[in-house]
Amino acid sequence: MKALIQLENVTKTIKGKKIIDSLNFSIEEGEVFGFLGPNGAGKTTTIRMMVGLMKLTEGDILISGHSIQTEFEEAVQHIGAIVENPEMYKFLSGYDNLKQYARMHKGVSRKRMDEVVKLVGLEDRIHDKVKSYSLGMRQRLGIAQSLLHRPRVLILDEPTNGLDPAGIKEIRQYIRDLAEKENMAVVVSSHLLSEMEMMCDRIGILQKGRLINVQPVRDWMDEGTDTYSMEVDDVEAEAAADFIREAFTDIAPALKDNRLTFKAEKKDIPAVIHFLTGKGLAIYEVKKVSKTLEERFLDLTETREVV
Amino acid sequence: MAGLIANEWVKLFKRPGTYVMIGLLLLVVCAFAALSKYEEGKKPEQQDWKQIVQTENSAYAKQLNEQPEMTADRKEYLEEQIAINEYRLAENIPLSTSEHVWSFVEKAGDSLQVAGLFMIIVAGGIVASEYTWGTVKLLLIRPVSRFRILFSKYAAVVLFGAFLVSLFFLFSTIVGAALFGLSGEPVHLTFVNGRVVEQNILIYLIKLYGMKSVDVVILATLAFMISAVFRNSSLAIGVSLFLLFTGPNLTYLLSMRYEWAKYLLFAHTNLLQYETGEVMVEGMTMNFSLLMLAAYFLAFQFFAFFVFAKRDVAA
Structure with a gap:
């Protein structure tokens, strides 16, 4: 080159x-x-x-x-x-x-x-x-x-x-x-x-x-970890959060209504799903709420501005 | 370099404004011709040319006698005129009393400033327009130095001026020939090295047009400089035209009171002053004027090239 x-x-x-x-x-x-x-x-x-x-x-x-x-x-x-x-x-x-x-x-x-x-x-x-x-x-x-x-x-x-x-x-x-x-x-x-x-x-x-x-x-x-949002059953939500915390120490889900939001690497997601379904929990949806390039760009420029 | 000048020429002649200028220039010649024709018709019966020449000479002689304080240049001029008239009588070269093609071309030369006006308009726009259009950016990122770009632009201005003056000359010859006929002696009498000589009128007229173009060229150079330095065509054209029309008069007023007026540009733009001997400031010579003109010319060019080459283009 x-x-x-x-x-x-x-x-x-x-x-x-x-x-x-x-x-x-x-x-x-x-x-x-x-x-x-x-x-x-x-x-x-x-x-x-x-x-x-x-x-x-x-x-x-x-x-x-x-x-x-x-x-x-x-x-x-x-x-x-x-x-x-x-x-x-x-x-x-x-x-x-x-x-x-x-x-x-x-x-x-x-x-x-x-x-x-x-x-x-x-x-x-x-x-x-x-x-x-x-x-x-x-x-x-x-x-x-x-x-x-x-x-x-x-x-x-x-x-x-x-x-x-x-x-x-x-x-x-x-x-x-x-x-x-x-x-x-x-x-x-x-x-x-x-x-x-x-x-x-x-x-x-x-x-x-x-x-x-x-x-x-x-x-x-792909910046490594992304943020994911998971929709589970209302009543099972709290239990699901606990299960994840126990099984995956580096994932810390936040709970809001029937949604769990957590940061994880993409390769860990199948394991999480597999694990929860194995516990008999219903998963309705898992989606990546990745930041757009725009947001990351703004993050980057804004934080630098403070420095 | 030829390619660069060709570029400028194309840009000039692909714009309708250029054709309007040419049209107006031709119109001025036509109007001038029509006016001359009309006046000719009103003129009383022609006198004998010998009589006219004799009256002229006695008037000159009277001036020489009554104004002993006149400058040496003026005195020389009058003496030359008397000599020329005497030569005319002796050799029996008739003075054409009626209008003919060459007398018309000579008179039309007074309107040559119209060509100058258009040359100044072109000079004032040729750099500034590139900035206004935003095209200067694409122009200056070529493997051509800024010096060469500006030089080609100036060359295009000079060529355009030469084109207009030639067109004016040619067209007034055609119109003059059509309206006043080809009659009239194609001979011009002039004074060279203490002797009266016969000169082809064409040579005399070309020289006359050349002399009359001096102020125009120097003012076009001024307009070009302002255009390159300030990137503003209105300013360039406005200032230059104002000076073209008022400069000589203002300088004349100053020259009556102040000796230093001889260092002003407009004391030198009219080189014909050395023909008639009525110089703006006493003691000026042709060589001094040429030197001053060269100095102004170089100063204008220096500013134009220096600023254009150094400037950051942020338009």
Whole structure:
């Protein structure tokens, strides 16, 4: 694995205020990295520094080994990006927009342009003025523009913004393909956590300009113990709670009406059910009341805020 | 670089506003031609050209005699005019008394500021619009330095200005020829190295248009700088147009009282002042003016490029 994006001690100070504070991480080829954080956390600022729109106060960003500060042209030629909204020249057709960018890169042929247009599914409308495009179509054109020069690094700010569910699914699949088949490093930012979880390999959480957590998505998904809720018979509820306490020392069920709520690992659940039915108790329902990614995300950011 | 300039050109000519500008420019030429034609019809019977030239010369001579305090430049100019007129009489080169195509093109040059106005509008918008449209972000993440991006934009502005002036020249030639005919001597008399020489009128007119474009180019550069530095096209266009129309007059007022007025930009934008010898501040020379213009030009460019290259793009 080769790191295509390396952030080294990246710091940005604007008017004496540290907007971004010593970011250190790298993104490898074939990886989709999600950038997560509340508004104002510095996601866009970090992305702007990665693509050279903003200068770094301290540190450096290397793209495929080239410094964005001292070797801008070498570094940026490996990047395809959409920063915030995909704003295009509205008075030009989609195709003319692509031509603008094709002229600024080496070796973008007409064939390649047709290829990316087909890839994002804009063949039918590409010769219409961008003025007449829906937000989703502009987003597609934005992605087409970012892929034109076959970059090794793709940076997409809110790539699914404005797309319909079918479009979102398509783009998501597309991003996965780019990472897996073309071995690109992809950075996406989004406020939709469910989106992130389906697209990304790793998620980094940014808060108040600091990277407070980077972890593989898998770890987010199964965090070990989950909370389960079990519905039993009214009269048997108390007995059931006691049975569990006795048999499983590390499970502490809380009782409310006819429901037991407890934290347990997934692998222990069959044993619990088996045990209770063995005691002749009726179980009507067992369900996981797992926290959504959102809740966990909020937990994480809120607790850090207190610290 | 050619690709970058092509990009700017496409962006310019895919917008209807550009065609409105071109249309208005052509309209101004037509209106000017119509007015000239109308006035020509009202003019009384033509006098003999020799008589006109002689009257002119006696007027010049009278000025020379009665105003001994006039500047050396002015004196030289009047003496040159007298010499040219005498040459005209001696060689029997008639002074065209009626309007003809070249006299029209020469007169139309007074409206050349309309082309300047449009050039300033384009210069004021070319950087600021990218910020307004939000497209600056996609523009600056290409493997092209910001210096080259800005340079291509300035080149596009200059090309557009040259295009407008050429169009103006060409169109007024066509309209002039159609309305006033191709008659008239294609000869311009001028004074070179102490001698009167015959010059092709076309060369004279191109030189005249070039001289008249100086203020426009420098103000377009100012608009370009404001556009790049403040990212605000209204400000860029407003300030530059205000100065285009009031700058020379304000400078003239200042020059009557203060010597330092000769360091102001508008003391130098009219290079034709050295032809007639009526200079804004006494003692200024053509070389001094060219130096001052170059200094202002470089200062504007320096600010534009410095700020554009350094700035964080957060639009």
